Amino acid sequence: MALSLKKFLPHLLVIIGFIALSLAYFSPVLSGKQIFQSDIMQYIGMSKQQTDFRAATGEETYWTNSAFGGMPTYQLGAQYPHNYIKKLDSVLRFLPRPADYLFLYFIGFYILLLTLKVNYKLAALGALAFGFSTYLIIILGVGHNSKAHAIAYMPLVLSGILLVFQKNYIWGFLLTTVAMALELSANHYQMTYYLLLLVLILGAVYLFDAYKKKLLPHFFKSVGILFFAVILAIGMNATNIMATQEYVKESTRGKSELTINPDGTPKAITSGLDKDYITEYSYGFLETFNLFIPRLLGGGNGEDVGKDSEMYKFYTSIGASPVEAMREVKHTPTYWGNQPIVEAPAYVGAVVLFLFVFALFVVKGRLKWWLVGGTIMSLLLSYGKNLGILTDFFIDYVPMYDKFRAVSSIQVILELCIPILAIFGLVHLFNDFEKNEGKLKALKIAAGISGGLAILFLLFKGSFDFVGVNDGYYRQAYGEYGQSFVDALKADRKAMFTTDALRTLILVLLSAGAIWLFLKKKLSQNMLVVVFAVLILFDLINVDRRYVNNENFVSPLQVSKPYQANAADLEILKDDGHFRVLDVASSGARASYFHNSLSGYHAAKLGRYNELFNFYIAQNNINVLNMFNTKYIIADDEKGGVFPYKNEDANGNAWFISDLEKVNSANAEMTALDSLDTKTKAVTTQELSTAKFSIDSSATIKLSSYKPNYLKYNSNNPNDGFAVFSEVYYGDGWNAYIDGELQPHYRVNYVLRGMPIPKGQHTVEFKFEPQVIKTGSSIALGSSVLFGILILVGFVYVRKRVSENSNATS
Incomplete structure (x- = not known):
């Protein structure tokens, strides 16, 4: 024992x-503080309805109406038995x-x-x-x-x-x-x-x-x-x-039936995401060296460049106070790579990469080759559209590759492989059965490659223009000061480039020196491990804390309740009916936190709804907004605040129509909605079991009970009729019942539910039963x-x- x-x-x-x-x-x-994470703030907004439902009932809803007109909660933190x-x-x-x-x-x-x-x-x-x-x-x-x-x-x-x-x-x-x-x-x-x-x-x-x-x-x-x-x-x-x-x-990760874009141009047919969307975040070739020199390409889109920066001088030169200038330079867009936005460089570490290069010359066998193979694969695929031949092959022929976006994130594999091989470089360094001559040779090569690379960047920094893809926008946005802004920005980018290249060179020399001292019997194994622990921690933590530090933490209340109701929200919340809200004054999941919203924040929305949104909702097509029972539209007012516009023409929760048109394609169904009177007509591509119905002015159908996963309506119609419901159609879970008996329902108007209802008084129920x-x-x-x-x-x-x-x- x-x-x-x-x-x-x-x-x-x-x-x-x-x-x-x-x-x-x-x-x-x-x-007791909590980290404030922007994506989690969006998640809290998106999942608020299901969280409230779980707290109130002890049950799981598996469907939320608070975002994108309605969607399953499978990717919103659903809890399963x-x-x-x-x-x-x-x-x-x-x-x-x-x-x-x-x-x-x-x-x-x-x-x-x-x-x-x-x-x-x-x-x-x-x-x-x-x-x-x-x-x-x-x-x-x-x-x-x-x-x-x-x-x-x-x-x-x-x-x-x-x-x-x-x-x-x-x-x-x-x-x-x-x-x-x-x-x-x-x-x-x-x-x-x-x-x-x-x-x-x-x-x-x-x-x-x-x-x-x-x-x-x-x-x-x-x-x-x-x-x-x-x-x-x-x-x-x-x-x-x-x-x-x-x-x-x-x-949106599935195959679309549409073959046209909102502007009428032909749409590329894919079995997954659009190729441009998949490769939007593609690592640049020069960005490869961010793994080794952290701010070679300016770091992130919101760098704190400090008081000694050219940007600080710029702000004070145009009349900003020192406090105002310091506030502005904390979020300087110094990144000048070719990705749309980068929070921070994917820095693996100068010390770790030096050890990795050293290991390449001392480690042999299968371990080395699967780690090197994984590293190379990860790096090449992260280039995305910048290495189109390889990326296109994977998108077109490798199963499921087209289901994922932001290809640059595959670099997590090299971030896993490189430290493993780096440590095995030290394992072989400590092996007594391997000759010191070979280790010394490997050290010289590794130091020459790693240190030489840093020196080359320092010597040839004048060869780079330090121009970012958004500089033209900044030049316009700052008007007469635009060129001065960009010039200051470029100067700070160059300074960061120089500082971090020199920093990497020093770390490489210290690492190489430590190994040389070990080989010369000046350092013990234990001491060398301590030296590298200090170097690695100093190297990585200093860079990490540029981006994630104590300033990221706030009180728990700010995390659990990240949104505060504004005047428009408070006015809408007085209405206890079931309806939808379109917030054109803000983006993301804010509206979903308070209301049943037509917008939201999610990487995998329902595909048909996303298409309809791009075609019509984003264009404020009133007939489409009406069919979602959009009762309120939150908009900016002239005083800089927001106000809730009440839409008196919303169709309601359900209504009987006089005409149902059968079309032969998704294209025809989508384009028909452009001018369709959704109050009296509907369009569908589905074959209905019955198409005989009529409408009467006395016919009514009203929502009498509502939960996210359950809706109950009372129908009264002297004739057989066809009702359209302002709810998103999702066949894999939603079941329709008339007087307690399961009945078929259909997708109409591209995304909504519709069903025939016999004459007389009936109870209609929708239950989400996946x-x-x-x-x-x-x-x-x-x-x-x-x-x-x-x-x-x-x-x-x-x-x-x-x-x-x-x-x-x-």
Whole structure:
């Protein structure tokens, strides 16, 4: 027992150190403050209705009417029955947010390096290099929590896979299952998809190695075990995966039936996202060196350039007070790359990249090649439209690649691979069986490449124009001062370029010097680890805190209630009816926080609604607004405030029509809405079971009960009629009932619901009853039970083997 405790004690101390570092970096959480994340503010607005419903009823709605006219909540934090892996995730994330994610970065990477047989000191060093990578910190600052969540579990997934290939089949299977289940539960399938691409490279390298070593039976046995582990992990997340898969087909990620754009021009036919949208955020070739020199291209779009900057001088020269000038320079758009907007550079670290280059010349074998392969793949694909041949091939031919946008984010893979290989550079440096001559040669080459690159940028900085894609806009916006503004901006960009290139050169020289001293027996192994820990922490944390620091933290109330009702909101909230609001005075999810809004903030809206929005709602087409029962429009007033315009012509919650036109294509249905009188007519491409109906002036249909997932209407019509409802059609879940009996309903006016209603008095109900939730929950329960049984069997087997080995040696 004493031996086991002594063996575990270093790991315990490392874990305690990770906890302390996580809390230290995000120290305001210790005083009860919370990080203010812009994307989470939008999420709170979007999910407010379902959160309120859950709090009031203890139930889950799975549908919200507060955004985009109505949509499923599957990608808005829906909670599912029997999702036990989420409970485990909650246990692992025991620290206050976002320290919990930073801790997960650390511990996952630490376990990965331990799996690769790295000693605990170097494993801890590697964890710091990974966890403090600037991109991983900045996504916590802006609120890309699900992305951070998925990235944090990537090392654990790799750990399980590597254990299986190391013939540690039982523990490898168990870890892969749990880690993959956690990875999927993070609910950022783009990151999981990128991890899959890396695993395929790893698998290809291991297959080739197994072939050379005549170990193919072991390889395929490992693949079989891993396949079963992944299937089980998918099963434990079945509800979310199945619901998402069902929703994707109807979302902007699915295939559109339209072949025209709002302006009438032909639309490119794709099975997923539009190619321009996918590649909008494409990494520039020159931006590659941001990995090594943080502000080579100006850093981000809101840099604090300080009092000694040319921008500060510019503001004071045009009459700004020192206080005003300091306020302005805190958000200077110094980024001059070719992406639309960048919060911060994807800086991996000068010290880490130097070690990576060093490792390229001392590390050999399959580990090196899958890490280098993953790094190169990640970098090339991140170029997006700037490397169109490769990107177009992946979009056109690689399954599911066209479902994801912002291709530059695939760089998370190189941010995972580079620190691993960097640490193995130190592992080989410490190996006694490798000659110092080879290590010294590798050091000279690495220092020459890394240091030489920094020197080249310093020598040839005059070759760059430091012009950003938005400089023309700034020149116009500042009028007579426009050119002076841009000149000051370019001067500060050049200064940042110079400062950070020099900074990188110094860090490279210090790193190279430390290794040289070690090779000359002037530094011990332990001291060298301490030196690199100091260098890496100094390097990365100093850059990280330019973008995420104590200023990002606010009181909990500002996070939980990020929006304050304005005069227009308060006036609209006096109306307790069921209707929709169009807010043209603001964007994002603000209106969704207070009202059933036609707008919102989401990367995967319902595809048909998004198309209708672009065609008509964004153009304020009154007939289309009326059919959504848009009762209020929030607009700016002349005094700089907002006011609620009341639309007296809104169609209401439901109405009978006199004419239903059948058209043959989505194009025809969409274009017909341009001038359609939606109060009396409707258009559809669907085949109806009955088309015989008539309208009478005495016919009425009124909403009598409303919940997000349930609507009840009372219908009274002397004739058979056809009613249109101001609700978004979603066939995979919404069921219609007349007097308690299930009846078919149809999609009309491109996005709305419609159905024939027989004459007389009837109760019409719409219930959101997604079968996918019931089926998925059953699979999740069964998979969780099966995994629990396998854990018990594995425990018994391992215990038996330990007992047998103990008896054999006694």
